[in-house]
Every structure is written in C-alpha cells, then in structure tokens.
Amino acid sequence: MNAKKLMGFAAFLLVVFVFVPMFISATGRWDFYYTLTSVALLSVGAAGVWLTFYIGRINIGQGAYALVGGYVSTILVTQAGVSFWLTLPLAGLFCAFISVLIGFPILRLRGVYFAMVTLVLTEVARLSALALPITNGAKGITSIPQPGELSLFGLTIIPAFGSLSNPRVGFYVMAVVLMIITYLVLWRIVNSRLGHLCRSLQQNEELSASIGVNTAYLRLLAYAISSFFGGIAGAMFASIAQSIYPSSFVVADSVNFMLYCFLGGLGYVFGPMLGTLLLYFGWDLLSIAKEYQLLIYSGVMILLMLVLPNGVLSLLDKKESRA
Amino acid sequence: MEQIIANGLYLGAQYALIALGLTLIFSLMNVLNFAHGQMYVFGGFVTYTVVVQLGLPFIVGLFASAIVLAIMGAAIEKFLFAPVVRRSKRDESTMLLAAGVAFFLDAVILLFFGEKQRGVPKIVNGVFNWDMRIIMPYDRILIGVLAILLIVVFIAFMNYSKTGRAMRALAQDKMAAQLMGVNVARYSMIGFALGAMLAGLVGGLLVTITGVNLGMGGPTSIKAFLMIMIGGAGVISGAIAGGFILGMMESVGLTVLSAYGDITYLVIFATLMIFLAVRPQGLMGKPWG
Amino acid sequence: MTPILQIKNITKRYGGLTAVNDVSFDVNKGEILSVIGPNGAGKSTLFKLISSFVPATSGEVLFNGTRISSLAPHKVAQMGVVRTFQETTIFRSMTVRENIIVSHHLRSKASLFGFFIGTKQAKEDEAAFAASADNIVDFLGLQAIRNELASNLPQGHLRALGMAIGLATDPKVILLDEPFAGMNHDETMKMVNLVRRLRDERGVTVLLVEHDMPAVMKISDRIVCINFGQKIAEGTPKEIRENDKVIEAYLGSEDAAIGM
Numbered sequence A: 001m002n003a004k005k006l007m008g009f010a011a012f013l014l015v016v017f018v019f020v021p022m023f024i025s026a027t028g029r030w031d032f033y034y035t036l037t038s039v040a041l042l043s044v045g046a047a048g049v050w051l052t053f054y055i056g057r058i059n060i061g062q063g064a065y066a067l068v069g070g071y072v073s074t075i076l077v078t079q080a081g082v083s084f085w086l087t088l089p090l091a092g093l094f095c096a097f098i099s100v101l102i103g104f105p106i107l108r109l110r111g112v113y114f115a116m117v118t119l120v121l122t123e124v125a126r127l128s129a130l131a132l133p134i135t136n137g138a139k140g141i142t143s144i145p146q147p148g149e150l151s152l153f154g155l156t157i158i159p160a161f162g163s164l165s166n167p168r169v170g171f172y173v174m175a176v177v178l179m180i181i182t183y184l185v186l187w188r189i190v191n192s193r194l195g196h197l198c199r200s201l202q203q204n205e206e207l208s209a210s211i212g213v214n215t216a217y218l219r220l221l222a223y224a225i226s227s228f229f230g231g232i233a234g235a236m237f238a239s240i241a242q243s244i245y246p247s248s249f250v251v252a253d254s255v256n257f258m259l260y261c262f263l264g265g266l267g268y269v270f271g272p273m274l275g276t277l278l279l280y281f282g283w284d285l286l287s288i289a290k291e292y293q294l295l296i297y298s299g300v301m302i303l304l305m306l307v308l309p310n311g312v313l314s315l316l317d318k319k320e321s322r323a
Numbered sequence B: 001m002e003q004i005i006a007n008g009l010y011l012g013a014q015y016a017l018i019a020l021g022l023t024l025i026f027s028l029m030n031v032l033n034f035a036h037g038q039m040y041v042f043g044g045f046v047t048y049t050v051v052v053q054l055g056l057p058f059i060v061g062l063f064a065s066a067i068v069l070a071i072m073g074a075a076i077e078k079f080l081f082a083p084v085v086r087r088s089k090r091d092e093s094t095m096l097l098a099a100g101v102a103f104f105l106d107a108v109i110l111l112f113f114g115e116k117q118r119g120v121p122k123i124v125n126g127v128f129n130w131d132m133r134i135i136m137p138y139d140r141i142l143i144g145v146l147a148i149l150l151i152v153v154f155i156a157f158m159n160y161s162k163t164g165r166a167m168r169a170l171a172q173d174k175m176a177a178q179l180m181g182v183n184v185a186r187y188s189m190i191g192f193a194l195g196a197m198l199a200g201l202v203g204g205l206l207v208t209i210t211g212v213n214l215g216m217g218g219p220t221s222i223k224a225f226l227m228i229m230i231g232g233a234g235v236i237s238g239a240i241a242g243g244f245i246l247g248m249m250e251s252v253g254l255t256v257l258s259a260y261g262d263i264t265y266l267v268i269f270a271t272l273m274i275f276l277a278v279r280p281q282g283l284m285g286k287p288w289g
Numbered sequence C: 001m002t003p004i005l006q007i008k009n010i011t012k013r014y015g016g017l018t019a020v021n022d023v024s025f026d027v028n029k030g031e032i033l034s035v036i037g038p039n040g041a042g043k044s045t046l047f048k049l050i051s052s053f054v055p056a057t058s059g060e061v062l063f064n065g066t067r068i069s070s071l072a073p074h075k076v077a078q079m080g081v082v083r084t085f086q087e088t089t090i091f092r093s094m095t096v097r098e099n100i101i102v103s104h105h106l107r108s109k110a111s112l113f114g115f116f117i118g119t120k121q122a123k124e125d126e127a128a129f130a131a132s133a134d135n136i137v138d139f140l141g142l143q144a145i146r147n148e149l150a151s152n153l154p155q156g157h158l159r160a161l162g163m164a165i166g167l168a169t170d171p172k173v174i175l176l177d178e179p180f181a182g183m184n185h186d187e188t189m190k191m192v193n194l195v196r197r198l199r200d201e202r203g204v205t206v207l208l209v210e211h212d213m214p215a216v217m218k219i220s221d222r223i224v225c226i227n228f229g230q231k232i233a234e235g236t237p238k239e240i241r242e243n244d245k246v247i248e249a250y251l252g253s254e255d256a257a258i259g260m
Helices: A002-027 A031-054 A062-079 A084-106 A111-131 A167-191 A193-203 A205-210 A215-241 A251-264 A271-307 A314-322 B002-029 B036-053 B058-087 B093-113 B138-160 B162-172 B174-179 B184-206 B214-231 B236-256 B264-278 C043-050 C073-079 C096-102 C112-117 C120-140 C155-168 C185-202 C213-219 C237-241 C244-251
Strands: A150-152 A155-158 B127-130 B134-137 C005-014 C017-027 C032-036 C058-063 C081-083 C173-177 C205-209 C222-227 C230-235
Touching: A002 A031, A002 A167, A031 A062, A031 A167, A031 A193, A031 A215, A031 A251, A031 A271, A062 A084, A062 A111, A062 A215, A062 A251, A084 A111, A084 A215, A084 B264, A111 A251, A111 B214, A111 B264, A167 A193, A167 A215, A193 A205, A193 A215, A193 C096, A193 C112, A193 C120, A205 A215, A205 C073, A251 A271, A251 B093, A251 B214, A271 B058, A271 B093, B002 B036, B002 B058, B002 B134, B002 B138, B002 B162, B002 B184, B002 B214, B002 B236, B036 B058, B036 B093, B036 B184, B036 B214, B058 B093, B058 B184, B093 B214, B127 B138, B134 B138, B138 B162, B138 B184, B138 B236, B162 B174, B162 B184, B174 B184, B214 B236, B214 B264, B236 B264, C005 C043, C017 C043, C017 C058, C017 C222, C032 C043, C032 C185, C032 C213, C043 C081, C043 C173, C043 C205, C073 C081, C096 C120, C096 C155, C112 C120, C120 C155, C120 C185, C155 C173, C155 C185, C185 C205, C185 C213, C213 C237, C222 C237, C222 C244, C230 C237, C230 C244
Parallel strands: C017 C230, C032 C205, C032 C222, C081 C173, C173 C205
Antiparallel strands: A150 A155, B127 B134, C005 C017, C005 C058, C222 C230
C-alpha cells in the first residue's frame, strides 16, 4: 500500500520534471511553461479552498487572500527590500492573520450565507487595493524585481532568477515544487487527526461539539491554513508577473478556485489539482475556438456537472467498486 | 438631503426588484443563482434589440424581456437545476452549475449582442426640479415608479394568487407543501421563471437610463447577494428592505464620502461585516435559513 | 457527598413561552435517573439546557460543584458530561469504526500539530484509540457492522452507534436523548440491558429523557416527572407509579394509554 503510494509519487515527479519539459522542447510550445506555472500556483490556492470545503464551508473568497498575499510580498520587496523568499511565508502568515480576524465573525455562518460573504470579500480586497495609498491605486505596482538568490550557510539553494538563462523554466520548477509541498501538507492534514476532526465538522457540527471538539477553533484553524495557501500563491504570482494590480484577482478568480475544487471532486485530496489542470489548461487550449471559447468552456462545464455531479475523480470510485 | 433620499428611493426600487427574483429562487430551491446578474443584462439587451433595432415601442421591449427571460429561467430550471438537485450528493453542487450558467450566459450575450455598451433613447424628456431641492429627470421618475409598481404587483401575486400561495408554502416547508399536494417540480420551475423574469424586467427598465454591457453581470449579482444578506435570504420582505437599504446607502455614500475617493462600497462592506457578526441571519431572515 | 450533577432552578423562556420553569433536581453518582413527561412537557428543552446546547434564561447546572451551564458545549463534554442525540445524528460518511475513533478526541494527549507530524505520542494515541474503539464495538455488540458506512445502517444500529460515540469520549455522566423511541419490545429490552451495563461495567452515571413508561420504570433508580415545563414529582419508580399528579398528567395527554 505504502510502496504503491511512493511509486505514484515518483511517477508524478517523473512526469512534471522530465516528461513535461521533454514534451515542451519537442513541440516548441514554450508558452505551456507559463500555462503550467499558472496551473501549479492556482492549484495551491485551490488546495486552500478545498480545505474549507472539507470543514463544510463554501469558500468563494480565495481571490481576496491571493490579492493580499501578492501585495504584501510586493510591498515588502519593493519598499523594504526584503528578500522575496522571506516575503513568501510572510505573505502567507499575514493572510492567515487577517483570515482569523475575518473568520471569527463569519465562520459562524453556514451554507449559502458563508458563501455570499466570502464572495463579497474579494470585492472588498479589490476596493481596498484601489483606495489605500500603499498599494498605489489602479496603477498597481509594476517592475517588481525577480526573486534573488536563496542561500543557506553560504550554500546556494535557489539561484537568482535574473541570472537564469531561461527564467520560464525556473518559475515552472519553483511553482511545481511549491505545489508539491502544499499537497503533501494537505494530504498529511487530511490523513491525520486534524483532518478527521475536520471531517467530523463537515458532517455534523453539533455532534462534533458534543464529543468535545472546539468547533469554533477548528474552523478558524482550517480557514487560516486555507488563506495561508491563498497568500503564498498570490505572492508567487505577483513575483512571476513582476506586477500586481487591484484587478489581478477578481471575483471571477475566486469563483474559479471554487470551481476547480468542485470539478476535481470535493472528496479527493488531489481533486483541486486535477480540476485546476483541466479547467485552466482546457481554457487555454480552447483559445483556438476564438469567440466560441467561453461558450464551449461553460457548455462543457455544465455538461460535466450533469454527467459527474460529484467531480471527475468520482470516476475512480466506480472503477474500484466494480473491481 | 431630499435629493439623496430621492436618489436612494429610485436606486432602491430597482435593487429591490433584482433581490426579489434572487431571493425567490433561493427560497424555493436553496440555489444561489450566480447567473442573476447575467439574466439582468440579458433582459437589458432584449429590450435594446426590440426598441432600437426593431424600432418597436418601449413597452413592447419590456414585455419581450419579461417573456424571453421567463422562458429562459424555466428551461434552465427544468433541464439543468432539477436534474442536478435530484442526483448530487451535496447541495453545493448547484453552485458550480449556477456559475457555469453565468459563464454560459456571458458567452451567449457576447455572441448575440457583442461587447459594446448599449442604451435606449430617453423615453420621456425633461427634468423635474423642485426648488433646486430635488432635481431628477422625468425618465428616472417614471422608471422608479414602474419599479415600485412591479414590486406591488409581485407582492400581491405572491399573497393572493393560487400560484403565489403555493410557492410561499413551498418556500416555508418543502415536506409539508408536498404532503398538502403542492407539485414541487412544477412550482420550482415557475418560481425560477418568475425570478429570471424579474431580473429581465429590471434590465429592460434600466437600459433606458444607464444602458447595459457585458461586464455588468457579475457586479450586479454581487450587489444582489449583498441585498439579500442585509435583509435575510429567502424572505420577501427582507429582499425589499435590503434593496432599499443598499440603494439608500449608496446614495448617501456617494454624496457624503465622495470627498475621500471611491470608498462607498468599502464602507458598505465593512458595515455589512459588522452587522452580520451581530445578526448572521440578516434583518428578517430565519436563523440559519 | 455532593451529587455529581445538580440542576438548580433552571428556566428557559422563548419569547413569551416558558418551556422549562424553575426545575431543580440532583443526580447522584452511579445512578440511572430518568426524566419523564408527556409530549411537549419540556423534556427535550431541559435536555438541551443540561448539555448546554441552549443557554438557560435563569438557573444553573453544576457538575461536581462546578457550574457548567453557559459553557460552550465542547467544554461541557471536556468536563465529562456528554450527550447523545436521536438516531440521525452520526457522522454519516464515516464507517462505524471511524465514527468511534474520531470521537476519542478528548482522550488525545498529543497536540493537533503532533498528530500532523506524527510524533511518538500521536502514534501511541492512535493505537490506544483503535484498541479502545474495538473494545467499545465489542461492548455494544457491533462487530458485524464495524466497517459499514454509517449512512447505510438501520435505525436500531444507529442508536447503538450514537451511544458508542458518546462512550468514546470517556464520559462521567452520559445524557441519553430518548434511547427507546421507536423501538419494539425486544429492542427496548436489549437497550435497557445495555444502559444498565453502561453503569455497572463502565461506572457511567446515566441521565435519560424518555416517554416509554415501562422501560423507564424498569431501568431507573429514580425518576423526575415534568409537565408544562414544571417538575411535578420526583422519586423511585414505585413512588412515581403511585403519584396522583403523574397519573393525572399522563391521563390528560395522548400518551395515557402507552404507559401505566
């Protein structure tokens, strides 16, 4: 069982670090690097949304945290001269901190009520970015320096991006590594007691309280972790794009994070990763359809919902039960 | 001061109509209709097409919007929402569907009507001026009055018609309504059609004043969500209250806060957060819906 | 010796309606005490008040002399006063065993972070939970269904699972919400047996709310009878059986034929 998992993990590493680059250099579609980098980073944000689903809350506000994370990192880098690598966890922690303040009142809400408030959060973040002096309003912050060198005890762990001959590949590798770490953490959460308690919360909050679970605390914890993921995803995005605007993450992005989770399947840890890949990559491929792109994309989405209402990964369930 | 109140009432009447449609759909099916804003935009474009391109009177355009959107709503319910509600493990699945429908409608609007901002020529000219205290163009007054009239008709319909009463029973207690012989499938469809029709009507009304464009759908949905959060989701009186409160807040905010830049909505959101922390179910909602 | 649980002048009003009015009684350590009353007498409100799932308008509940009313429900559970629910309240998409294991939460010595990184203590905890869960499965005779999904269980088993969840928290006092509701005679007798063993073998004090009179008469050490939100009698089953007020209360309601 464990050997099987290790094999799967090794196969995954092989695909993302060997096959994908080989495929890209064979076909010459260098733009796929950028697309796949986005997929990896978006799936980090989606992992957070998935975790809030796991405690039974519909989170349509991840765009807000991605935006905040992006700005925190950018401002620290451009105005305080902090190393990007340090701002990455700081952006996550800042988002986690804000999410605790916001989550304290709103996590008491359930179902559609919580979903509506989180939807509004993204708009709040955008308007704040427009109104605050430090975020430079609608003009945003541009020409953010690329991440510098990360070294530990004089040993270079990550070279400065400016010195790379092909920063696109560098960003891809970095984003994928971040994604892998995120999903390992998520997988570990789900399979440890923390995850079991989250599941108990999802299924029945009252019963969960009656067996002694501090439900309010647990909800905050899960939401903070979720927002942490959103924050680091946003920080990395801003750094790669070397710019951030109030409209870098809008309501549609928040909705998309939620859709990635749904489409992959809410019952599966790797659902959001697959959902992000399918939807984002699918959207990119559909650009050949020109003005019909959105029509086909949304049409397929609706169709998938009708055929597989419990996510793409629910296909696996059926196979297993047949075998 | 009078001017602010007049503006608030005018805005509030439009908003209340939008919120009524959204809350009706929510109360009947527990579906948060993400596509509500798109339906509103669609309604605006239908009126535009009928009035500007076909050269027919405004009232025909308004009826066309109502009919087209009602049919669209009924079809969306029958062929999309009803099957998904029946088969999915979680209530939330309808959200993905609603978001999909919102994107789909955006795509359809793009293909049919394009990206440009569209408007309809003024239906009446002139400006009402009461001693410089209230200044308001006559067309706005007309549209505001029409909106309030529609709200009154809607409330009367929900209270006195057989269909309206059946829907209210259904919204209150699905099981009990079913036992009493209310055809749940049929009234869910009618409710969805009616909600979509209201969105279309507001679109038709407002296209004469602000015009419509493709990008308005999403923000309109968010405003509608705000309103039903303020008033309490699934409650008719709450939707009306929420609509008028938001209209009033916007009107006051745009006047009082304009000196500090575009922060009206930021203030509204912040107020809402605090309000919801104290009263999660909104003004008139039931606790936990 | 102080009683393990003291209910003191507890009152609950909903708007103008008084659901529970100035009720007081004690529960002694190691006894089985039942609260009975006709439908709508305020039993279930009283139950929620004691388990702190709804706040009292006035009055208080003491556990070993410490006030537990107005504490959050999970705190009450932490102190050792644990309630069960009626059948539908279980973790539906977990198996029977998973339901019981997750409910061992209060017994964990490792922190959540410890569980996350898998410390030695966390591993010991998990092993202990698994062993204890199996023990509870055996105690309640659930061996055959231990790996069934809870949502697939028939009613009778759900009730037992609810009790297993309660037991997993290692309670000092367990509050049972209508444990015999909807059961036939055989099932009721089995449940009566089980509740007795709960007390005899595990030393748990039992407070139950119920309106199945024969079962209550059989099982209880003492009975408290309430009607219209007020306590009308308290005593041994024999005393309650002969109490005129109780007979009157039950004759005046539709439950009259069921019990006495």
